[in-house]
Each structure stands twice: as structure tokens, then as C-alpha cells.
Amino acid sequence: MLVAMEWARGVTRVSVLTGAGISTDSGIPDFRGPDGVWTKNPRMADLFTYQNYMADPEVRERFWATYSGHSAWSAEPNDAHRALAELDRAGLAVRVLTQNIDGLHQRAGMPDRKVLELHGSMHRTACTKCSRTLPSSQVLARIEAGEADPPCVDCGGILKLAVVLFGQYLDADVLGQARNIAAASQLFIAIGSTLEVEPAASLCSVAVEAGAKLVIVNRDPTPYDGLAVEVIREPIGVAVPRICKALLQG
Incomplete structure (x- = not known):
């Protein structure tokens, strides 16, 4: 059971970094x-x-x-993708920075302009x-x-x-946009990422150094757990809708 999530109160600007773990419930292996x-x-x-x-x-x-x-061609968005899209439709300023290439955030209803695909499509x-x-x-x-x-x-x-394959650099403009988004957020949520692939993982540090609270939702420990105000180990399909509900009630 999730705790009270005091960090969700009063938040109006949310940035979300998503990794492969958010899409496993859609049948895409990490x-x-x-x-x-x-x-x-x-x-x-x-x-x-x-x-x-x-x-x-x-x-x-x-x-x-x-x-x-690959299963990703026919995959459908899951509860976590849909919850983030609903959070955006409810009026909060939500931006998604995704390491995934599957396009499921957009299919769930997030506008293209609010999804930054760090590793391409x-x-x-x-x-x-x-x-x-x-x-x-x-x-x-x-x-x-x-x-x-x-x-x-x-x-x-x-x-x-x-x-982006191993041995290639992230597009400098895309990375610059991602850093600006992370720095402008009040709450930065990392979901389903090992946070081992740089420079995407370092967006957690960018957000925290700019004053944001960091929350990590991941099954296993990550290198950035020590920076987080909360680390949630519950299944992503359960945790993310609860987080979004708490933010809407905040």
C-alpha cells in the first residue's frame, strides 16, 4: 500500500521519465x-x-x-500510460520524457508535443x-x-x-529540451527505468538540483534512489494510477 504521498500536494508541473518497465504490461519485454x-x-x-x-x-x-x-507493433497502452494521459487532460502541466521507442504514450492520448522521445521512434x-x-x-x-x-x-x-543505438549520441537539441523540462518541473517521476543509461538517467539529478522532488517507481534499486523523496516498488500498473489520483487531489 502506498503511503500518503505528501510530495503530491500543490504540484502543478510534472515531468515524467519513462523506461522499458512502463510498457511490459503492454506485452513488450524489457x-x-x-x-x-x-x-x-x-x-x-x-x-x-x-x-x-x-x-x-x-x-x-x-x-x-x-x-x-516484434510485439511492440501491435501493443496497446496500459493503465500507466492512460493514467498519465488523463493527468494531462485534467489540466496539470505534464511532460513525458521517454526512453522508449514504442509510441504508446501518444497512443494513450498524450499530445505529440508533450512527449519527448529521447531515443527516437x-x-x-x-x-x-x-x-x-x-x-x-x-x-x-x-x-x-x-x-x-x-x-x-x-x-x-x-x-x-x-x-539511438549503442555507440550513438543522443540528439543535442533533444537532450537540451529534456534538461530544460526537467529543471522546470516541481515533481520529477522516473518510472520503469533502471536509470543506468546516460545521459537520460542524469535528468533525475538535473531536476533535483533545480528544486524538484524526485519519485522513483521501479521494481529494482537504481543509482538515483538516494536522491528520491520516495521509492515505490509496487507494480507500475498499480502505482502510477495511484500517483496520478493523488496529484489530482492535491
Whole structure:
């Protein structure tokens, strides 16, 4: 049972950092948990390394084969996604900074302009040579038609989901926006993130140093637990709706 959540009183500006844990109830496996993709098969991390992806056609073929049937394409928002969207519709100033690439916050009803996708979106694909972008559905259709590693139709370059892989830096403008949002918040909630991937995790410090209260909702300990006014271990699908209810009553 959650405690009284005194930190929810009087809050009007909320920033939320979400990680893979918020989407597991939607049927999307996380990466580092007990049943995580990389926990079960550490070699899968090779597919998410930019240097490997660009250098090896076999890695790209495995990547596309893995993602073409990924559960994220058909996943639906869960109670936690919907609760955050409802909090925004109720009139609080809510901004979501997500490490996820699944687009479920938007599907739950959060306006695009209020969701900052720190690591990009799987729903767009970009050419690494000419920078053309296109819906990922068009690339998936080519894969289903038999192209294992489809090149760009304009320049023949390597296509890649418009997401940040290991070995790539976050977009400087996106990171700058995220830091500004974190610094402007009264309450910063980190949900379902191990807070081990930087620089996204450091947004917790940015918020606290600017005067915000930090609340962490995660099954396992994180490096930032010591900065938090409360750490909640309850299931995300239970904890987040309760937090949102407390904020609306605050």
C-alpha cells in the first residue's frame, strides 16, 4: 500500500521519465529485467550497437528479422500510460520524457508535443546516407516481401530505425529540451527505468538540483534512489494510477 504521498500536494508541473518497465504490461519485454531480451540472450545486444549494425549485413538482417515480428507493433497502452494521459487532460502541466521507442504514450492520448522521445521512434526509419525518412511500415512490407536488408530506394544507403543505438549520441537539441523540462518541473517521476543509461538517467539529478522532488517507481534499486523523496516498488500498473489520483487531489 502506498503511503500518503505528501510530495503530491500543490504540484502543478510534472515531468515524467519513462523506461522499458512502463510498457511490459503492454506485452513488450524489457531489456535488463529477469525476463529481459538481453538477460535471456546477451548476444542480442550486438544488434543494438551502431558499429555492428553499419558494418555487418548479417547483423542488419537479424535486426530486421527480429523487429519485423516484434510485439511492440501491435501493443496497446496500459493503465500507466492512460493514467498519465488523463493527468494531462485534467489540466496539470505534464511532460513525458521517454526512453522508449514504442509510441504508446501518444497512443494513450498524450499530445505529440508533450512527449519527448529521447531515443527516437521505431515508427520511423531513416537512411544513414541521404537522411531520407519514411514510415517503418513501408520497410517492414519490403522485408515481408523477401528483402532481408532493404536499402534506401533513393540512394542505396543503409536504412535504420530512427532510434539511438549503442555507440550513438543522443540528439543535442533533444537532450537540451529534456534538461530544460526537467529543471522546470516541481515533481520529477522516473518510472520503469533502471536509470543506468546516460545521459537520460542524469535528468533525475538535473531536476533535483533545480528544486524538484524526485519519485522513483521501479521494481529494482537504481543509482538515483538516494536522491528520491520516495521509492515505490509496487507494480507500475498499480502505482502510477495511484500517483496520478493523488496529484489530482492535491
